[in-house]
Amino acid sequence: MSKVLLIGSPNSGKSLLFNRLTGLHHKVANFPGITVDVSTGRLQDLPGMELIDFPGTYSLQAISADERVAVDYFERSLDDDEVSHVLCVVDATRLEKSLYFTLQVIRESARHGKPVTVLANMMDVLESHKLSLDVEQLAQALQAPVLPVSGRSGKGLKAVVGALKGEQVLPATWATGQSLEVPDEQLRITAHQLAQRFGTRGDVLIRNQTRLDGIFLHSLAGGFAFFFIMYLLFQSIFTWAAPLMDAVEYVLGTVANWVVPMIGNQTARDFTSDALFGGIGAFLVFVPQIFILTFVIGLLEDSGYMARAALICHKPLRLFGLTGKSFIPMLSGVACAIPAIYAARAIDSPRKRLLTYMAIPLMPCSARLPVYTLLIAAFIPATTGLGGLVGWQGLAMFAIYFFGMFCGLLVTALVSRTSKDHYNDLPFVLELPPYRLPSLKPLLRNCWNRSKHFVTKAGKIIFAVTVGVWVLGYFPNFGADLGTSWLGHLGHFIEPLFAPLGLDWRYGVAILSSFLAREVFVGTLGTIFGIESADEQMAPLVQHIQNSDMALGSGIALLVFFAIALQCISTLAILSKESGSSSLAVKMFAGYFLFAYAAAVAVYQFTGLFT
Amino acid sequence: MDINLWSLKSGDRCEILGYDNTLDEKYRVRLMEFGFHPGESVSCLQSLAFGAPKVYRVSNTVFSLDDEVASHVLVRITPPHE
Numbered sequence: 001m002s003k004v005l006l007i008g009s010p011n012s013g014k015s016l017l018f019n020r021l022t023g024l025h026h027k028v029a030n031f032p033g034i035t036v037d038v039s040t041g042r043l044q045d046l047p048g049m050e051l052i053d054f055p056g057t058y059s060l061q062a063i064s065a066d067e068r069v070a071v072d073y074f075e076r077s078l079d080d081d082e083v084s085h086v087l088c089v090v091d092a093t094r095l096e097k098s099l100y101f102t103l104q105v106i107r108e109s110a111r112h113g114k115p116v117t118v119l120a121n122m123m124d125v126l127e128s129h130k131l132s133l134d135v136e137q138l139a140q141a142l143q144a145p146v147l148p149v150s151g152r153s154g155k156g157l158k159a160v161v162g163a164l165k166g167e168q169v170l171p172a173t174w175a176t177g178q179s180l181e182v183p184d185e186q187l188r189i190t191a192h193q194l195a196q197r198f199g200t201r202g203d204v205l206i207r208n209q210t211r212l213d214g215i216f217l218h219s220l221a222g223g224f225a226f227f228f229i230m231y232l233l234f235q236s237i238f239t240w241a242a243p244l245m246d247a248v249e250y251v252l253g254t255v256a257n258w259v260v261p262m263i264g265n266q267t268a269r270d271f272t273s274d275a276l277f278g279g280i281g282a283f284l285v286f287v288p289q290i291f292i293l294t295f296v297i298g299l300l301e302d303s304g305y306m307a308r309a310a311l312i313c314h315k316p317l318r319l320f321g322l323t324g325k326s327f328i329p330m331l332s333g334v335a336c337a338i339p340a341i342y343a344a345r346a347i348d349s350p351r352k353r354l355l356t357y358m359a360i361p362l363m364p365c366s367a368r369l370p371v372y373t374l375l376i377a378a379f380i381p382a383t384t385g386l387g388g389l390v391g392w393q394g395l396a397m398f399a400i401y402f403f404g405m406f407c408g409l410l411v412t413a414l415v416s417r418t419s420k421d422h423y424n425d426l427p428f429v430l431e432l433p434p435y436r437l438p439s440l441k442p443l444l445r446n447c448w449n450r451s452k453h454f455v456t457k458a459g460k461i462i463f464a465v466t467v468g469v470w471v472l473g474y475f476p477n478f479g480a481d482l483g484t485s486w487l488g489h490l491g492h493f494i495e496p497l498f499a500p501l502g503l504d505w506r507y508g509v510a511i512l513s514s515f516l517a518r519e520v521f522v523g524t525l526g527t528i529f530g531i532e533s534a535d536e537q538m539a540p541l542v543q544h545i546q547n548s549d550m551a552l553g554s555g556i557a558l559l560v561f562f563a564i565a566l567q568c569i570s571t572l573a574i575l576s577k578e579s580g581s582s583s584l585a586v587k588m589f590a591g592y593f594l595f596a597y598a599a600a601v602a603v604y605q606f607t608g609l610f611t
Numbered sequence: 612m613d614i615n616l617w618s619l620k621s622g623d624r625c626e627i628l629g630y631d632n633t634l635d636e637k638y639r640v641r642l643m644e645f646g647f648h649p650g651e652s653v654s655c656l657q658s659l660a661f662g663a664p665k666v667y668r669v670s671n672t673v674f675s676l677d678d679e680v681a682s683h684v685l686v687r688i689t690p691p692h693e
Contacts, residue, residue, distance in 0.1 A: 058644045063637040096646045096670040192648055195670065205671045210656060213673070219660045311675045315663045318677070324664075427638040428664060428677040429645060 002049045003082045004164060005114075007074060007105055008089030009098050010056035011433040013121040016151035017089060018053040019442045021160070038073065045161045049084075052077065058097075060104045061184065064426055065350050078112035085115055085164055092120040092133050092148070093205050096195035097431075103187040106144050116144045117163050124150040129204050138198050152439075209304075209434045216308050226312050229305065230331060236296045237289050237335040238366065244288030252281045270479055271470070279466035282516060283459040283570060286338050287451050293332055293339035294447040297346065300328075302438035306346065307430055314428060320409045321416020323349060323428065326356040330408070333363030337571040338458075341578050342450055349426035355412045357579060361566045361592065362408035364401040367518040371562045372400055374522050374538050378545040379555030396559075404563045407595075454574065461573035469516055482527050487512060500601045501561070502554035515567045553607030557600040564596035614688065617665065617681035619655035625686035627651050634683035645674060647684060 006021075008014035022041030039053040055070045062068040077083055086109045090098035102118055109116045120133055139146040147163060149156035182190075203210070216222050256277040263269040300306040306328070314324030322330075325347045333340035340360045347353040364372075380396045472487040473479075482488055483506075491509030498508045506528045514521035522538065531540045545555075566572065566589050576585040619625060629649045630639050646669040647653065656673065657666040664677040676684075 058641070061640055061644075063641060094671045097672050100644060188643060188648075192646075192651075195646075199670055203671075206668065206673060209673060213657065213666065217657050217659060217666065307675070311659075311664050311666075314677060315661060427635075427641060427680045428675070429638075429641055429680055430664070430675040431645070432666065432673040432675055 001082065002084045003077075003080065004043070004049055004051050005054065005074065005077055005083055005086045006051055006089065007054045007086065008056060008119075008121075009058050009091070009101050011431060012056065012089045012091040012098060013151040014053065014056060014089045015442060016439060017119065017121060017149065017157075018051060019439075019445075020151055020154050020157055022051055043161070043164070045158075046164060049164060051087075057101070059101050060108060064348075066348070075108065078109060078114055083114060085117065087119055087160070088116055088144075089119045089121050091122055093122050093125050093200065093434075095133075095199045096192070099194050100188050100191035102142065103191055104184070106142060107182060107187065117160070118142060118144050118146040119149045119156075119160065120146055121149055121151050123148040124153050124155065125205070126200070131200050131204070133198060133200075138194070141194055141197070206434070209432070212435050213308070213432070216305065217311065222308075222312065226309060229300070229309070230328075233293075233296050233300075233328065234331060234335065237293045237332060237339060241289045241292045241335075244292075245285050248285050248288065249281060252277055252284065267474075267478060270474065274474075275467045275470035278470065279463040282466045283455065283462040286336065286570060287455065289336050290339045290342060290454050291447045291451045293343060294450045295443060297328065297343055298443040298446055299438050301346065302436065302443065304433045304435045307432050310430060311432070318428075320359075320413040321352075321355050322359065322412055323347060323352040324430075326352060326359065329356050330359055330363055333360040333365060336365050336367070337361050337363065337568065338454070338574050341571070341574050342454070344578070351425040354579070354584075355416055357575060357584070358415060358588065359408035359412050361568070361571055361575075361588065362404050362411065362564065364404040364563065365518075365568075367568065368404075368562055370519040370522045370538075371514075372397060372559065374525075374542060374545075375555050375559050375562075376400075377538060377542045378550075379552050400559050400563055403560070407564055453577075457577045458570065458573035461576070462570050465569045465573075466516055469513060473513065482509065482524070497597075501557045501604045502551045503558070507558070511561075511567065515569055517570070518562060518568060521562070551604075551607075551611065553604040553611065556607060557604040560603050561596045561600040564592055564599060566592040614686060615682045616653065616655075616667070616676065616684035616686050617678045619658070619665070619667075619686070619688075621655055621658040624652060624654040624689040624691070626689050627653060628685040628687055631683045631685060634680075638680055638683070642680070642684065646670060646672060652689065653686070 006014060006018055018039060018041070021043055023044040037055060041051055041053075043049045043051050054074055057067055057070055060071050060074070062071045078086075086105060088102050088105045090102055106116045106118075118139070120135055120138070123133070126133060133148065135146040135148050145163065147156055147159050149160060216225050256273055260269055260273045260277075263272055297306070300309065306325075309328065310324035312324065313327035317324060317326050326344070328346070329340045329343040331340075332343050337360050340363070341357060344353050344356045344360070347356055376393050376396045380393045382391075382393055384391050469487070472490065473482055473485050475486055477484050479485075483491075487509055488505075490512060491505040494508050494512075495505040498504070498511070506525065509528060510521045510524040513524040522541070525545075526541050529541065529544050531544060572585045572589055575588065576582040579585070615631075616625065616627075627647055627649050630642070651669060654668045655665055656668050659665065662678065664675040665681060667674050667676060667681075
């Protein structure tokens with residue numbers, strides 16, 4: 001099958017063109033550990049040709065690991081005999097941004113004997129402002145055919161297909177090799193001269209953008225707009241996703257209720273009910289959150305607001321070694337770390353993305369809430385102080401939420417100051433793209449791809465661990481008593497580990513089982529104490545803990561432990577897949593466990609001085 | 612007097628003279644790719660509060676640069692009539 005490479009700089013409308021040419025029937029492959037996606041799809045009008053969509057890049061001179069992978073892959077593809085043609089997309093409204101890269105692509109393609117057609121995209125925008133581009137003259141100057149197109153309206157795409165159908169020949173200067181050794185510096189000068197000659201003049205194209213930036217970047221109005229948009233984003237994953245997550249659980253529960261009674265053998269029945277359906281539910285329940293957050297972030301990116309949000313947040317986050325683009329993933333982490341880790345893809349600097357990965361698990365996610373609620377209800381009196389102005393339980397909840405965020409920022413500040421991996425860092429030079437109305441279909445397609453990636457990649461790990469923990473808790477007594485199960489024995493075995501926190505084996509077992517999901521801690525503790533449905537009705541469990549003479553210091557130590565420890569298999573699985581490094585997930589798990597343990601011991605020992 | 616890009620206020624226009632020697636090579640490369648060439652005209656569209664990155668226009672493209680980068684770009688303020 002003949003292959004065509006599609007390449008262009010970011011915000012040149014390349015993805016929209018790709019979707020138009022392939023009719024959205026494509027698959028996405030991503031390189032492990034980086035955010036580089038390569039999509040492939042058959043051309044709608046030329047089914048015998050495959051279009052390969054490369055990630056947007058500003059030049060073929062890579063300055064980070066992510067860019068290096070993308071550029072290397074492009075150069076390797078040029079060696080592929082099946083590649084017959086290269087399509088290079090430029091933004092006709094902002095030629096100065098694309099021409100240097102275009103000249104590099106033409107030169108590299110010519111070195112490999114591949115013809116290039118330049119697609120001058122966004123011609124509809126130029127026309128709407130009664131502006132034009134002399135494509136014939138530009139083609140002559142570039143020594144490559146230039147076709148005017150519009151990814152948004154589809155205008156000009158027939159000519160692209162026609163060009164791909166026809167026989168491709170290299171322009172004489174490339175074919176004879178006389179232009180192949182032009183250095184980058186000369187290309188840069190040529191690009192600058194061409195941009196001066198063919199680029200649009202005046203501020204007609206950015207007038208609307210400047211007007212909207214006057215609002216969205218205004219000290220007061222911009223601040224309000226930012227908080228309102230972030231509020232909506234937070235609501236989308238915390239509140240709007242909840243009914244869908246409930247629906248997933250309901251459907252799984254209904255299917256389980258239908259299937260399980262048909263199984264005769266008790267062990268097989270328990271396995272199907274708790275391990276099989278429990279394991280599937282453990283990852284499927286996150287899909288609505290991932291889908292919705294990807295959709296909202298896609299809206300923000302495609303509309304152009306994401307870059308403005310990054311600008312607004314950059315200064316305070318830079319103090320902690322992060323970038324403005326870290327804000328949305330970290331905010332999402334307050335709802336759930338899994339969609340938040342996906343959201344970190346928007347961070348172009350690999351170093352800052354890594355630091356953001358480190359901060360996300362310390363954000364006080366919603367799974368911690370039941371644990372905090374239980375422990376605060378058990379140890380903090382439900383009374384008020386300062387004349388009724390301050391409720392101590394509310395203050396404790398605020399304090400533990402703040403503590404998690406503080407720890408996240410502390411970790412990134414420390415790591416950024418001690419690690420000097422500047423190769424993988426990028427400067428804060430952020431293009432502020434024009435405001436645009438997002439296209440719905442590609443956006444939904446992206447949400448689907450992201451959800452599928454989660455289910456197929458992380459789902460397997462989450463399922464396997466869920467089954468493993470079920471086996472430990474079920475055998476050898478076939479679910480009769482958790483305390484005498486292998487998990488219970490393990491709890492007894494590690495009891496000395498939790499003794500410095502004033503906790504016995506039962507809490508050890510609850511902590512071990514909460515590795516599946518933090519909120520499992522509450523249900524497990526309920527099971528051990530013989531309290532039915534403790535995860536739904538906490539009061540009896542709270543009373544049981546209060547009557548057990550457990551020290552206040554142990555309760556606070558547990559709160560601190562849960563605020564820091566990364567005992568969430570789903571987070572670790574997706575962290576491993578997204579970072580492309582299982583060792584990062586293991587190191588973070590071990591590092592945060594030690595940090596959590598040391599902090600919890602310190603808190604318990606410190607409070608012991610006063611009791 | 613030579614000043615740097617970061618010192619521009621909203622509405623100021625300037626011509627890029629070059630980069631100071633302390634700017635990392637790869638940052639210089641990226642700035643050049645974005646059109647911040649010596650001789651290029653740049654205007655500061657917005658200078659935000661609390662030291663947030665400033666907004667600059669180069670031709671028809673708008674960029675945001677923080678002080679870590681912009682303070683290394685040497686410029687000459689262009690009077691309004693130029």
